[in-house]
Amino acid sequence: xxxxxxxxxxxxxxxxxxxxxxxxxxxxxxxxxxxxxxxxxxxxxxxxxxxxxxxxxxxxxxxxxxxxxxxxxxxxxxxxxxxxxxxxxxxxxxxxxxxxxxxxxxxxxxxxxxxxxxxxxxxxxxxxxxxxxxxxxxxxxxxxxxxxxxxxxxxxxxxxxxxxxxxxxxxxxxxxxxxxxxxxxxxxxxxxxxxxxxxxxxxxxxxxxxxxxxxxxxxxxxxxxxxxxxxxxxxxxxxxxxxxxxxxxxxxxxxxxxxxxxxxxxxxxxxxxxxxxxxxxxxxxxxxxxxxx
Amino acid sequence: xxxxxxxxxxxxxxxxxxxxxxxxxxxxxxxxxxxxxxxxxxxxxxxxxxxxxxxxxxxxxxxxxxxxxxxxxxxxxxxxxxxxxxxxxxxxxxxxxxxxxxxxxxxxxxxxxxxxxxxxxxxxxxxxxxxxxxxxxxxxxxxxxxxxxxxxxxxxxxxxxxxxxxxxxxxxxxxxxxxxxxxxxxxxxxxxxxxxxxxxxxxxxxxxxxxxxxxxxxxxxxxxxxxxxxxxxxxxxxxxxxxxxxxxxxxxxxxxxxxxxxxxxxxxxxxxxxxxxxxxxxxxxxxxxxxxxxxxxxxxxxxxxxxxxxxxxxxxxxxxxxxxxxxxxxxxxxxx
Numbered sequence: 231x232x233x234x235x236x237x238x239x240x241x242x243x244x245x246x247x248x249x250x251x252x253x254x255x256x257x258x259x260x261x262x263x264x265x266x267x268x269x270x271x272x273x274x275x276x277x278x279x280x281x282x283x284x285x286x287x288x289x290x291x292x293x294x295x296x297x298x299x300x301x302x303x304x305x306x307x308x309x310x311x312x313x314x315x316x317x318x319x320x321x322x323x324x325x326x327x328x329x330x331x332x333x334x335x336x337x338x339x340x341x342x343x344x345x346x347x348x349x350x351x352x353x354x355x356x357x358x359x360x361x362x363x364x365x366x367x368x369x370x371x372x373x374x375x376x377x378x379x380x381x382x383x384x385x386x387x388x389x390x391x392x393x394x395x396x397x398x399x400x401x402x403x404x405x406x407x408x409x410x411x412x413x414x415x416x417x418x419x420x421x422x423x424x425x426x427x428x429x430x431x432x433x434x435x436x437x438x439x440x441x442x443x444x445x446x447x448x449x450x451x452x453x454x455x456x457x458x459x460x461x462x463x464x465x466x467x468x469x470x471x472x473x474x475x476x477x478x479x480x481x482x483x484x485x486x487x488x489x490x491x492x493x494x495x496x497x498x499x500x501x502x503x504x505x506x507x508x509x510x511x512x513x514x515x516x517x518x519x520x521x522x523x
Numbered sequence: 524x525x526x527x528x529x530x531x532x533x534x535x536x537x538x539x540x541x542x543x544x545x546x547x548x549x550x551x552x553x554x555x556x557x558x559x560x561x562x563x564x565x566x567x568x569x570x571x572x573x574x575x576x577x578x579x580x581x582x583x584x585x586x587x588x589x590x591x592x593x594x595x596x597x598x599x600x601x602x603x604x605x606x607x608x609x610x611x612x613x614x615x616x617x618x619x620x621x622x623x624x625x626x627x628x629x630x631x632x633x634x635x636x637x638x639x640x641x642x643x644x645x646x647x648x649x650x651x652x653x654x655x656x657x658x659x660x661x662x663x664x665x666x667x668x669x670x671x672x673x674x675x676x677x678x679x680x681x682x683x684x685x686x687x688x689x690x691x692x693x694x695x696x697x698x699x700x701x702x703x704x705x706x707x708x709x710x711x712x713x714x715x716x717x718x719x720x721x722x723x724x725x726x727x728x729x730x731x732x733x734x735x736x737x738x739x740x741x742x743x744x745x746x747x748x749x750x751x752x753x754x755x756x757x758x759x760x761x762x763x764x765x766x767x768x769x770x771x772x773x774x775x776x777x778x779x780x781x782x783x784x785x786x787x788x789x790x791x792x793x794x795x796x797x798x799x800x801x802x803x804x805x806x807x808x809x810x811x812x813x814x815x816x817x818x819x820x821x822x823x824x825x826x827x828x829x830x831x832x833x834x835x836x837x838x839x840x841x842x843x844x845x846x847x848x849x850x851x852x853x854x855x856x857x858x859x
Contacts, residue, residue: 249654252655260662266682269681345563363833364786364789366813367829375580393580473676476676476680501672506672
């Protein structure tokens with residue numbers, strides 16, 4: 231926008247042609263970007279006969295909810311349908327993990343951004359380096375650790391693993407938000423008789439709330455997605471989550487793409503809707519502390 | 524890696540402390556030490572729960588991973604709880620097998636392609652967003668949000684459907700355009716499978732980079748552009764000399780995060796090859812170590828591969844992390 235205003239002075243035909251070129255590129259890019267999502271939803275509402283047709287239909291002409299019904303009622307090897315169990319587990323585990331990561335992340339971000347804490351820089355570098363460790367490599371040590379503590383097949387174990395896995399990035403994002411709030415506001419609160427901690431909770435917390443929600447959504451998506459950890463540390467059928475359920479579609483004879491797309495839609499939709507509400511905050515929190523200006 | 528030189532951190536002073544900075548050179552009096560310790564206590568209490576959880580469920584497993592890489596750990600040792608130290612045997616086996624070199628090279632090329640494309644397209648789209656109208660910008664942003672929010676597992680499954688050989692819509696569209704892609708098997712060769720995995724990763728990663736870079740561009744003060752325009756600078760010069768220096772910290776941070784995330788992709792490779800990663804003639808290290816550990820149950824060997832990958836990543840990103848430390852991006856300092 232800034233660039234356009236500057237260049238608006240030169241109203242040549244070449245400039246106008248360029249604007250149309252940019253618009254065309256933007257439209258093509260947008261279409262390519264949204265297409266896989268569109269195709270997922272489209273396939274989910276089509277009957278199997280349309281899915282397995284050599285000329286795919288770009289709109290669900292014979293609109294049906296059958297795929298969703300069959301996806302929900304999909305039975306596993308034991309003959310029981312696990313969709314509702316897994317959905318409830320996903321929701322409970324992921325929400326708890328997000329709450330923990332956001333609270334701990336806020337306290338840590340406040341400690342790092344508001345005090346000259348000894349070793350804070352080392353801590354920040356460390357939590358960046360920690361993210362370089364492939365998650366797959368930590369599964370076995372994590373399993374052994376939780377097994378010793380009798381925390382496998384236990385919601386608490388999975389909740390703590392997800393909270394720990396998402397905490398580093400949460401701290402990074404929240405740090406940007408905390409730095410964006412002038413410290414003078416808290417100082418004013420302290421002059422009015424608040425304690426340091428009181429100032430954090432009564433003044434800083436409401437101001438960085440958008441950041442907390444944004445970081446929370448980010449953590450939510452990461453934990454919501456996980457297949458490997460839950461597959462290894464939750465062997466019991468009653469303790470598994472939606473990604474495991476989704477995977478059960480492919481283990482049957484062949485791949486039931488219609489049901490699979492309905493399953494993907496059900497798994498992705500809540501995340502996408504949450505996300506649309508808060509994305510702006512994620513980006514602004516991320517850039518807040520990072521650009522000098 | 525630990526203890527990089529961070530000159531900005533004096534011990535225990537809060538920013539709102541108006542008293543003269545404590546002398547932390549030689550003659551430290553016990554009293555001022557105690558005062559500084561007390562001042563450190565509150566932030567330490569704040570950060571302690573986070574450090575505790577991270578130490579418990581990340582620090583300890585990482586330590587154990589390093590230890591395992593020096594052990595002979597298979598199913599037998601796992602169930603009998605016998606620790607069998609093996610020295611450098613795992614590393615020796617890896618280095619002598621000859622596959623390691625190819626896998627490292629392949630991983631580097633793969634990550635470079637993913638990160639390069641992501642940053643290039645992301646920055647390009649960010650610039651593009653500034654050159655189109657408000658309505659179109661909103662539409663494109665929403666399209667990107669959908670791609671960004673898609674869970675990677677679901678997205679990878681959707682992509683296998685898009686590129687499915689028999690009923691896939693991509694083959695259909697290419698055929699309608701006159702190319703002979705009737706029932707082309709995209710996952711038949713390593714190169715083409717890699718291309719699709721790369722495309723899938725870039726598709727999912729561009730929105731974050733583009734939207735972040737766009738809001739970073741917005742933070743550049745407008746008068747700088749006006750001044751540059753008055754001086755007759757061309758758009759390219761303005762971008763290189765005005766915009767880029769200001770947004771560089773965020774660009775570097777995004778690059779480092781992209782390198783880390785892309786080197787560790789698992790879901791995309793796993794789901795897109797449908798658990799049959801062997802069809803990629805050479806497998807990226809992150810997935811390779813998983814196969815070694817789980818399919819062949821050589822946990823020690825898998826751990827050693829993971830350690831090599833971590834060292835590789837630290838070496839690659841170390842330079843950028845040092846830049847971030849030096850520019851104050853990483854320090855705990857409050858910027859006035």
